[in-house]
Amino acid sequence: MLRVKKVLILNYQLLSPIHHTFGPHVNRSYMSRVLALSYAPWAYRNGKYIEMLRTELANKFGAPVCLFASGREALFAYLKAINLIPGEEVIVQGYTCVVVPNAIHAAGGSPVFADIARETLNLDPESVDKLINSRTRAVICQHTFGVPSDTAKLREICDRRKILLIEDCAHVLPDRNGPEEIGGYGDALMLSFGRDKAISGITGGAVIPRNPSFADSLGSLEKQAVDLSWWEVLKLLEYAPRMRMVRNLKWTGFDKPVLKILKSLNLISLVVTDEEKKGFQSPLLHKIPNVCAALACWSLGNLEKTNDHRRQITNFFLGHGLKHGWPVLKGIKPGLPLQKFPLFVHDAQGKRKSLKKHNVYLDDGWTGCVVCPETVDLPSTGYEWGDNPEAEKACGQILSLPTHPTMTMRQAEYLARQIDTLL
Ligand SMILES: Cc1ncc(COP(=O)(O)O)c(C=O)c1O
Known part of the structure; x- marks a missing residue:
């Protein structure tokens, strides 16, 4: 009996696709949480989990936390809070996601791309140093795919040149066992709770200003943020069962037509929209939905x-x-x-x-x-x-x-x- 069970599990695992994008966090316990949350439609957008997530993150990082509907919005809010003015520059790395330069543009600044070190896929500090001038306000360092950026060196450069260092922690969050280079050097940390990120609430993001100068303006920006529509939140919740279905259908080839139909019926919420691919980010800030905060909170606990x-x-x-x-x-x-x-x-x-x-x-x-x-x-x-x-x-x-x-x-x-x- 045990043998049969083992063979069945093995076959199931090999039938189930190896992938990056078909709900990488969506396992059985994630699904059961989504199901439990979906039974309370009145609490999709607002509820206790937003403050719970804020408290958990504040305890973890020892700094105030502002929550938004995505990492890109959190970054945009921080760049607004530091009062970036037209013509000011923010250094980012080449090999990044389009939403990062978009947030800089949306806040009125100009992204300047610094080259990466091939062996880490992260900012090359020398390339950063060369690009800094009197218009530079900040450097965003990304820990690409979880490989730690050279934060100590970047901190030294930013201190010497009197500019801000923002750590983009979308791909990785440290725990008790490190990585030590991550999370302790930036003037602010940006977190994403997107579908394939370090932790996942399907969507959501946070900015943690370690340097207290901008915390108040960030707090007021969070207060002005508006709710996502109820329908949009439902579509986000649907992501989990949909991805389970795609994974189960993958070997049959039926996943593609099913996804096409769902897309054409506007039943799928895209990770990067067509406007974003053309360099546009909406200046409107959104609150993190309560259900996404609940999932992110649970994911943070794990x-x-x-x-x-x-x-x-x-x-x-x-x-x-x-x-x-x-x-x-x-x-x-x-x-x-x-x-x-x-x-x-x-x-x-x-x-x-x-x-x-x-x-x-x-x-x-x-x-x-x-x-x-x-x-x-x-x-x-x-x-x-x-x-x-x-x-x-x-x-x-x-x-x-x-x-x-x-x-x-x-x-x-x-x-x-x-x-x-x-x-
Ligand atoms: C490196 C990096 N930074 C920031 C973001 C933005 O995160 P979000 O999808 O939550 O807006 C992403 C992902 O899209 C990313 O890959």
């Missing part, structure tokens, strides 16, 4: 477990990769809770394509683009081709492997064998 799971898969890929001659990035150290495990390979796109035949889907929107996703209108972001040669090279060669909460060790072992044959 942070250590989630990070340990990511650490286990990272360590496995790292050990296996070094043994089998994979081109492992030098910035990846054992014990990092990576959001995904990046490799540089020849013909990354071709490899992703051939992996699809094995039920492996590694498209994640971070391939072939310095300002992601690939369908972004690059000129409207302020990036000029040739600005960041390392970022341009890296984004063409990147192949990232999942480490998320619903990726199992068995799937990691299967994927590692597939990568061995491809390399």
Whole structure:
């Protein structure tokens, strides 16, 4: 009996796709929380969980917390609070998400793209230092895919040049076991509770001003934020069961037509809208919905477990990769809770394509683009081709492997064998 059960589980795991984007946080317990929350439609938008999340985060980081409907809105609110004026510049890295430069534009500033260090996929401090001038107000450092940025060096540069350092912690949140470089150096931290982030409330974001000068103006901006529509929140909640369905349908091929129909009926809330791909961010700030705060709060309570799971898969890929001659990035150290495990390979796109035949889907929107996703209108972001040669090279060669909460060790072992044959 036990044997039959084992075989069934094994087959189910291999039938279930390996992926980045089909609800990476949506496991059984996540689903049951979504279901429980969906029975109280009067509490979708407002309720006790918003303050609960704020308290949990404030206790964790020891600073005030402002909550918004997404990380991009939280970043925009902070840039508004520091009173960015037209012509002032904010340095960001090449190889980032379009919503980051959009938030800078929306706040009236200009993004300036600094190149990355290839081995970490993060800001190269030297490149940052060279770009600072009298118009520079801040540097945003992103801990790409959970690889820690060189925050100590960036802090030293920002102090010397008297500008602000904002840590973009969308991809990783530290726990008791680190990473120590993350979360303690920025004048402000930006968090995202998006679908594939460190923790997930399906949507949501926070800004934590460690430097108290801007906390009051941020607080008033949060008070002025408006509710998302009830319908929009329902669509967000629907994300969890929809992704379970997509995962179950993937091997049949029916997932695509089903998704197409849902999209055409406007039943899906997009991660990056067409306007955002053209460089536009709405100046309207929204409150985090109560149900999303509830999920983010629960996800935060599980942070250590989630990070340990990511650490286990990272360590496995790292050990296996070094043994089998994979081109492992030098910035990846054992014990990092990576959001995904990046490799540089020849013909990354071709490899992703051939992996699809094995039920492996590694498209994640971070391939072939310095300002992601690939369908972004690059000129409207302020990036000029040739600005960041390392970022341009890296984004063409990147192949990232999942480490998320619903990726199992068995799937990691299967994927590692597939990568061995491809390399
Ligand atoms: C590096 C980075 N920063 C910020 C954000 C914005 O987060 P959100 O999706 O919550 O707006 C994202 C994701 O979209 C991101 O990848």
